[in-house]
Amino acid sequence: MAAFEWFVSLRYLRAKRKQKFISLITIISILGVAVGVLALIVVLSVYTGFTEGLRDQIIGVNAHALVQRFGTAITDTEAVTAAIEAVPGVEATTPYMYGQALISSATQSTGVVLRGIDAASAMRVLSIGEKMVAGQLTDLDKPAEVPAIVLGRDMARQIQVGVGDRVRLISPNGPLSPMGVLPKIRTCVVVGLFETGMFEYDSTMGYINLDTARSLTDLRRGVHGIEVRVRDIDQADRTAAAIQQALGHGYAVRDWMQLNRNLFAALKLEKIGIFIALDLIILVAALNIISALIMMVMEKNRDIAILKSMGATTRAIMRIFFYQGMVIGLAGTVLGVAGGLGLCGLLKRYKIIELPSNVYPMSTMPIKVVPLDVTVIAVSAILITLFATLYPSWKASRVRPAEALSYE
Structure with a gap:
C-alpha cells in the first residue's frame, strides 16, 4: 500500500x-x-x-582559572602551586600581582592597569607572549639597572613611547606621612609592545615583573593570586571545582566562565x-x-x-x-x-x-x-x-x- x-x-x-x-x-x-x-x-x-x-x-590575555585567598595575599606560593598542579586537568600555573598606577612619558600621561608576572611561567599559562609585536615577554625578567615594562600598542601610541623609551609609574600605595600619603614612583624602560586586537586590553594594560610590582605596592612577600591553565577549557568549571576541593576553605577559585558570565x-x-x-x-x-x-x-x-x-x-x-x-x-x-x-x-x-x-x-x-x-x-x-x-x-x-x- x-x-x-x-x-x-x-x-x-x-x-x-x-x-x-x-x-x-x-x-x-x-x-x-x-x-x-x-x-x-x-x-x-x-x-x-x-x-x-x-x-x-x-582567555589568551587571562588564564582559564584564577585562584585567590580571601582577604589576604597568598604567601606560601610554592605549596599552593604544588597543590594546584596535582589536580587532574591542570596543565600549568603562574603567580601574578595586580595594581593600578599613573604612567607618564615626557609628553603624555594616563592610567594603567599593571600586572606583575613571572615571565617564564606566564608563557606556559597565557598567550600574551604570542601577541608581542616588538620585543619579548621574557625581557621582563632580564637583570637590568632600570626595571622593564611591556605595554599595549594602543597605550604606547597614546603616551607616545616605543621600545627603549623610559616611562614613570606613580602608585598611590605609598607610606603615610604628616603631609598625607606619599606616592611610590618607579622609572621603567619599555622593552616590548603587545597587541591582542582588543582595545580594552591594548590601551589600558602593562606587564612588569613581580619584584617591580612589589616595589609599587604594600605587599612585601607572596602574590595576589595564581593563574591556572587547564587541559580542556570547556571543562574549566569542573577543574576549578576540583582545585577548590583540593585547597579547602579560605580560597576562591573562579574559572573563565564565571569571570565573563554576563x-x-x-x-x-x-x-x-x-x-x-x-x-x-x-x-x-x-x-x-x-x-x-x-x-x-x-x-x-x-x-x-x-x-x-x-x-x-x-x-x-x-x-x-x-x-x-x-x-x-x-x-x-x-x-x-x-x-x-x-x-x-x-x-x-x-x-x-x-x-x-x-x-x-x-x-x-x-x-x-x-x-x-x-x-x-x-x-x-x-x-x-x-x-x-x-x-x-x-x-x-x-x-x-x-x-x-x-x-x-
Missing part, C-alpha cells in the same frame, strides 16, 4: 499544463525552506565563530533570538506549503473521490498528501544544508569579507560550523514543514466521493 501512496504523491508533484501555478507555488515553497535553512546555518556559524574568537581573545550569557541569549527570528523564514515557507497542498486538494477532488471509490482508505489519502509535503520539506532542507555548508566553506577558505581591526578582535569574518547546530536546524525545518502538511492532508481525507462526483 505504501508504494501506491508514494506513486500517487510523486505523480501529483509533477504538474500538468493546467496546474503550472500549483507547481510554481511548490517550487517557491521548496526555495523558501532552502533559503531559511541556508540563512540559519550561515548566520549561526558566523555567530559561533565570532563568539569563539572573542572567547579565545579573552558577556557570554548575553551572547548565548542573542544566538537563541537569532535562531527564533530566522526560523520565521521557514515558517513562511511552511505557510506556502499549506496553500499549495490545499489548492492541490481542491484541484484533485475528483481524483480523490475516484481513489476512495476504488478502495483507498482515509489514511491512505492522508498519507498521499503528507508524503507530498514531506518531499517538499526534505528537498528544501537538503538544498539549504548543502548551500549553507558550501557558502560557509567558501567564506572560511577565501576570507572574502574583511572586518575593521580597530572595531573587531578578528580581521576576517569568522566561521565555525557546529554539527549540532546544523542538525537542530535541519530537524526543526523538517518538523515545521511536516506539521504544515497535517491540515491539508486531513482536508483531503474528508472528501466524500458522492459529493465530489455528483457534479461530474
Whole structure:
C-alpha cells in the first residue's frame, strides 16, 4: 500500500499544463525552506565563530582559572602551586600581582592597569607572549639597572613611547606621612609592545615583573593570586571545582566562565533570538506549503473521490498528501544544508569579507560550523514543514466521493 501512496504523491508533484501555478507555488515553497535553512546555518556559524574568537581573545590575555585567598595575599606560593598542579586537568600555573598606577612619558600621561608576572611561567599559562609585536615577554625578567615594562600598542601610541623609551609609574600605595600619603614612583624602560586586537586590553594594560610590582605596592612577600591553565577549557568549571576541593576553605577559585558570565550569557541569549527570528523564514515557507497542498486538494477532488471509490482508505489519502509535503520539506532542507555548508566553506577558505581591526578582535569574518547546530536546524525545518502538511492532508481525507462526483 505504501508504494501506491508514494506513486500517487510523486505523480501529483509533477504538474500538468493546467496546474503550472500549483507547481510554481511548490517550487517557491521548496526555495523558501532552502533559503531559511541556508540563512540559519550561515548566520549561526558566523555567530559561533565570532563568539569563539572573542572567547579565545579573552582567555589568551587571562588564564582559564584564577585562584585567590580571601582577604589576604597568598604567601606560601610554592605549596599552593604544588597543590594546584596535582589536580587532574591542570596543565600549568603562574603567580601574578595586580595594581593600578599613573604612567607618564615626557609628553603624555594616563592610567594603567599593571600586572606583575613571572615571565617564564606566564608563557606556559597565557598567550600574551604570542601577541608581542616588538620585543619579548621574557625581557621582563632580564637583570637590568632600570626595571622593564611591556605595554599595549594602543597605550604606547597614546603616551607616545616605543621600545627603549623610559616611562614613570606613580602608585598611590605609598607610606603615610604628616603631609598625607606619599606616592611610590618607579622609572621603567619599555622593552616590548603587545597587541591582542582588543582595545580594552591594548590601551589600558602593562606587564612588569613581580619584584617591580612589589616595589609599587604594600605587599612585601607572596602574590595576589595564581593563574591556572587547564587541559580542556570547556571543562574549566569542573577543574576549578576540583582545585577548590583540593585547597579547602579560605580560597576562591573562579574559572573563565564565571569571570565573563554576563558577556557570554548575553551572547548565548542573542544566538537563541537569532535562531527564533530566522526560523520565521521557514515558517513562511511552511505557510506556502499549506496553500499549495490545499489548492492541490481542491484541484484533485475528483481524483480523490475516484481513489476512495476504488478502495483507498482515509489514511491512505492522508498519507498521499503528507508524503507530498514531506518531499517538499526534505528537498528544501537538503538544498539549504548543502548551500549553507558550501557558502560557509567558501567564506572560511577565501576570507572574502574583511572586518575593521580597530572595531573587531578578528580581521576576517569568522566561521565555525557546529554539527549540532546544523542538525537542530535541519530537524526543526523538517518538523515545521511536516506539521504544515497535517491540515491539508486531513482536508483531503474528508472528501466524500458522492459529493465530489455528483457534479461530474
